[in-house]
Amino acid sequence: MGSDRGPAVDREPSADAVHTDPGHAVGRREEDDPRPTLAVWKFASCDGCQLTLLDCEDELLGLTEDVRIEHFLEMSGAEGPGEGRARPAGRGPYDLSLVEGSITTADDAERIQHVRRVSRRLVTIGACATAGGIQALRNFGDVDEFRAAVYARPEYISTLETSTPISAHVPVDFELRGCPIDRRQLLEVITAHLAGRKPQIPAHSVCFECKRRGNTCVTVAHGTPCLGPVTHAGCGAICPAYGRGCYGCFGPTDRPNLRSMLGQLRHDGMSETDIERVFRTFNAASPEYAPLADLAAEEQDTPSAGTESDPEGRA
Numbered sequence: 587m588g589s590d591r592g593p594a595v596d597r598e599p600s601a602d603a604v605h606t607d608p609g610h611a612v613g614r615r616e617e618d619d620p621r622p623t624l625a626v627w628k629f630a631s632c633d634g635c636q637l638t639l640l641d642c643e644d645e646l647l648g649l650t651e652d653v654r655i656e657h658f659l660e661m662s663g664a665e666g667p668g669e670g671r672a673r674p675a676g677r678g679p680y681d682l683s684l685v686e687g688s689i690t691t692a693d694d695a696e697r698i699q700h701v702r703r704v705s706r707r708l709v710t711i712g713a714c715a716t717a718g719g720i721q722a723l724r725n726f727g728d729v730d731e732f733r734a735a736v737y738a739r740p741e742y743i744s745t746l747e748t749s750t751p752i753s754a755h756v757p758v759d760f761e762l763r764g765c766p767i768d769r770r771q772l773l774e775v776i777t778a779h780l781a782g783r784k785p786q787i788p789a790h791s792v793c794f795e796c797k798r799r800g801n802t803c804v805t806v807a808h809g810t811p812c813l814g815p816v817t818h819a820g821c822g823a824i825c826p827a828y829g830r831g832c833y834g835c836f837g838p839t840d841r842p843n844l845r846s847m848l849g850q851l852r853h854d855g856m857s858e859t860d861i862e863r864v865f866r867t868f869n870a871a872s873p874e875y876a877p878l879a880d881l882a883a884e885e886q887d888t889p890s891a892g893t894e895s896d897p898e899g900r901a
């Protein structure tokens with residue numbers, strides 16, 4: 587369905603921005619190779635978004651004619667084009683860094699500062715990197731309890747109390763949403779960088795994709811709860827196409843009307859517990875979804891408020 591299927595947030599649309607302070611100094615190495623350099627980094631994640639890049643297959647070969655992949659441990663296990671240079675820290679500098687995963691340890695928090703310093707542009711990929719991911723569920727509980735429940739020797743586990751998006755720690759040039767991300771959108775982001783333009787990834791909701799695909803609306807037809815009106819497009823409305831409501835994998839669209847969505851979900855029979863769970867599944871640390879609990883409590887006090895359904899989820 588082309589490049590208009592994409593959820594992304596451009597919080598700092600500095601398409602040509604180069605960090606010029608000493609901490610962000612970037613210059614070219616490999617003087618005999620004019621191609622821009624790409625680095626791919628992993629933090630707390632399942633690697634699914636990195637695999638999306640490998641899943642590009644045919645396009646990946648073509649891409650390497652225009653980009654030199656300098657650091658991508660998932661693909662190479664060592665930095666550099668076959669030169670035997672093992673640099674897991676990735677010294678850089680790099681023209682474009684793709685960052686997967688959230689910040690969950692003190693080491694992560696330190697390492698992302700390094701990544702920012704050696705990257706001309708930094709793009710986060712996936713729900714973990716843009717909204718804390720599933721691991722951000724810890725933000726709403728007791729980490730010590732989780733640790734004791736999961737690990738036989740919890741004292742060996744060193745972790746932060748929260749899982750936070752990359753943008754909570756360093757400036758981010760572009761955020762590509764999804765769990766996992768969409769390969770066509772990823773190619774668009776990389777291509778846009780090479781062309782020196784802003785990625786063409788519209789910010790509309792899953793409802794647009796649903797209409798374009800010719801889906802019958804599961805909410806209107808069957809009263810099935812669906813997060814599509816407040817979820818960023820990018821998946822091609824897969825779940826509604828199979829008669830299921832959207833689970834919100836691609837995170838919040840711009841300015842989601844959560845008050846209206848809450849009223850609709852209640853109208854469609856969801857309990858307060860299920861509403862909270864469905865919003866916190868993939869994007870628990872997203873700033874747009876984070877106020878949900880407060881909003882739900884407020885709505886409980888004034889149950890008649892905000893029951894109008896807005897198909898694009900806007901106020």
Ligand code: SF4
Pocket residue numbers: 631632633634635636686687711712713714715719720764765766767
């Ligand atoms: S966003 Fe989803 S697919 Fe990507 S790394 Fe996180 S859990 Fe894996």
Ligand code: SF4
Pocket residue numbers: 792793794796797801802803804805806812813814815823826831832
């Ligand atoms: S509410 Fe759900 S099923 Fe209906 S149009 Fe929107 S995304 Fe599609």
